[in-house]
Each structure stands twice: as structure tokens, then as C-alpha cells.
Amino acid sequence: MAGATLLDIKGVQTYYGNIRALNGVDVTVNQGEIVALIGANGAGKSTLMMTIFGAPRARAGTITFAGTNITQMPTHEIARMRIAQSPEGRRIFPRMTVMENLQMGASLDNLQHFDEDAEKVFTLFPRLKERIGQRGGTLSGGEQQMLSIARALMARPKLLLLDEPSLGLAPLIVKQIFDAIRALNKTQGLTVFLVEQNAFGALKLADRGYVMVNGNVTMSGTGKELLANPEVRAAYLEGGHH
Template identity: 80%
Template sequence: MTPAAAPVPGAAPLLAVRGVKTFYGKIIALKGVDVEVRPGEIVTLIGANGAGKSTLMMTIFGNPQAREGSIVYDGADITRMPPHEIARLRVAQSPEGRRIFPRMTVLENLQMGASLDKLKYFNEDSERMFALFPRLKERINQRGGTLSGGEQQMLAIARALMARPKLLMLDEPSLGLAPLIVKQIFDAIRELNRTEGLTVFLVEQNAYHALKLAHRGYVMVNGVITMSGSGRELLENPEVRAAYLEGGHH
């Protein structure tokens, strides 16, 4: 399984996180994090549960805001921006726990994702989503809350993609899903990156799948980045193997 399209060599980062510290009350959750994502890359952040991965994802998206450090996206400092302004800059997030609108149909959920452009590209983009996730087309008039976990995850990603993002942030897309569904979702991410050059920042506990997909990866332990490298380097790293891959998926 080859990684996706080659990112632009030597390009300035699309996303640069520098020295970011995030607190919950007096508890420090991120302790000076440096991460960057270049245009056209798939970058993954792996780590144990509670390492601070989702906190980093939420901090990039402006809630909670970083107390120290800076977050620069596409040349703009977004460190103090509220989430709705960050979304307007073409950053889309598929959050942990999916958070689709359960009472709305599949179609209505996709419309919510496309609202940034006042549904201007809705027909064309929804067709792209149905080609990517045929299951959603079969469920088009079904309420989100009645879908299976895998279908809800597909809908969460499709809804994020309807905003035509330059950067797609995915938080634990494989959580609680059957291996076959996980493969479908990771294949879809690879395909979007390969055909459209979509830049993806992926937080994932399933280190094996994430590192196979990613151009580069970071390892987070207790709010600190402890290691980084290409997806392949991290997959072959003895420490990473021992901590995240042994007894896992091979």
C-alpha cells in the first residue's frame, strides 16, 4: 500500500504549530508542542489515550485557545481566532465521536457542511461524496442518528469535505469501527489526497493504519511530541512498535 501523492517539496507549511501550551484550568495539557503540516501531506499524530492528541486538534480549531505559542495556517495567525472564523479559512474538522446532527437526514447533514458557500456547489459536491461513500447515497433520506457507527463516520467526513477544505482534520476516524469499515475510510482519505491533493492532519489511536497512510507522523506522550519521522520510519521504529504496534494490527 503506497502512501498518497507526494507533497510539494520545500513548500512553506500550510499549518505550523509552534511552542503551543494549552491548559484546562490549572492543568497543563499541551506542554510546548511543535507540529507542521505541508500542502498535500497526510500527517498523523499517534499516542496513547489521554496523551493530548484531541486537545491539540481542538486547540488548532480555537477551542480551547492556546495560552502560549502560535498557530499559523496558510500564512495567517489563527492562535486567537474563534472556531467559526477558522472554519471560514477552509479548515474542516471531523471531530472525535462523529457529532453529526442525529435528527437530520444524510442529505441535510451534507447541506450543513456546504453552508459556508451557501450551497453553491452542493449538487456537484454531494455527488462526489456519494461516489466516495456509496453507502451514504443508499441512506440519503435516513436520519443521521439511525445510521451504523461506520456510516456515521463516513457522514462526518463527508460533511467536513462539503466545506471544500484546504486542510481536513480528522480526530480518531477509526474509533470503534469494524476493520473492513476502517479500511474503507482510510482508502477514501488516501484517494482524496492522491486525486485532489487534499492536505490531511489525522489524530489516530490505530497507529498501524495511520502510519501506513501518512507521509509523516508525530508521537505524543503526555502533552509532548517525543518523536517524528516519515510514516515508514515510525512504523519500523522499535520504540513505536513496542508501544503502539506489538500485539496490534499486522
């Protein structure tokens, strides 16, 4: 069951130059929840993810993590608060092996747990264990996404931010990745905030969800409520949207 508020985003406005990308966004993620943010391409979902990490900075509003105001904190200090991110576009180190990528993800204070943590991610993504000595750039798209998530997990995060984890992947691989996220949440109690264009998959996975349109949160509810909502179905789950 979800616990105390872990991430609290209140009235956040973010700009690119003079263009306002987020118009006073409110989102809450409680301890132990999976929360999904869905919306069309360009709605501002990834901007919100990046604003949590301070790049770009929120020009108005506050972002509080585990009771600490992180709105103006430098990005590296935010990462030290045990927030880990698997960014859009699977930014792994292509010339490094799978193992070296995992080493880059482990923060210095976690090195004593390295073998144990690596074993955990290999249990989650057995394919990575088979590719342990292979360079990241030679992996398939699905394997690179698994590696991106695994690398984020090596930092032992309290909060995992996932930006479009299913983008461009085959349905079978998407299922494996969503199953892994569910398993992490169930077995380790990991709190996950997920940005997804795959509204159906994300809302099935999530305890709660938010819908973003043009930099505004227009709707929120449990995953089940949003899946059943006629507006959400019409906009994101039917016809051209899968």
C-alpha cells in the same frame, strides 16, 4: 509531492484550568500531505486538534494556517479559513437526514457547488447515497463516520482534521475509511491531519507522523520510519496495540 507549509504549530501550550495538557508542541503539515499524530489515550492528541480550532485556546505558542496567525482567532473565523474538522465521536445531526447533514456542512459560498460536491462524496462513500433520506441517528457507526467526513468535505476544505476516524469501527469499515482518505489525498490533493489510536493504520496511510506522550511530541518521521522504529513498535504496534 508536498508543497509549502500549510499548518505550522510552534511551541503550543494548552491548559484545562491549571492543568497543562500540551507542553510546547511543534507540528508542521505541508500542502498535499497526510500527517498522522499517534499516541495513547489521554496523550493530548484531541486537545491539539481542538486547540487548532481555538477551543481551548493556546496559552503560549503560535498556530499559523496558510501564512495567517490563527492562534487568537474566533472558532467560526478559523472554519471560514477552509479548515474542516470531523471531530471525535462522529458528531453528526442525528435527527437530520444524510442529505440535510451534508447541507449543514456546505458553507453558504459553496451552495452553488452543492450538487457537484454531494456527487463527489457519494462516489467516495456509495453507502451514503443509498441512505440519502435516512436520519443520521439510524445509521451504523461506520456510516455515521462516513457522514461526518463527508459533511466536513462539503465545506471544500484546504485542510481536513480527522480526530480518531477509526474509533470503535470494524476492521473492514476502517479500511474503507482509510482508503477514502488516501483517495481524497491522491485525487484532489487534499491535505489531511489525522489523530489516531490505530497507529498501524495511520502510519501506513501517512506521509509523515508524530508521536505524542503526555502532551509532548517525542518523535517524528516519515510513516515508514515510524512503523519501523523499535520504540514505536513496542509501544503502539505489538501485543495489545493493533
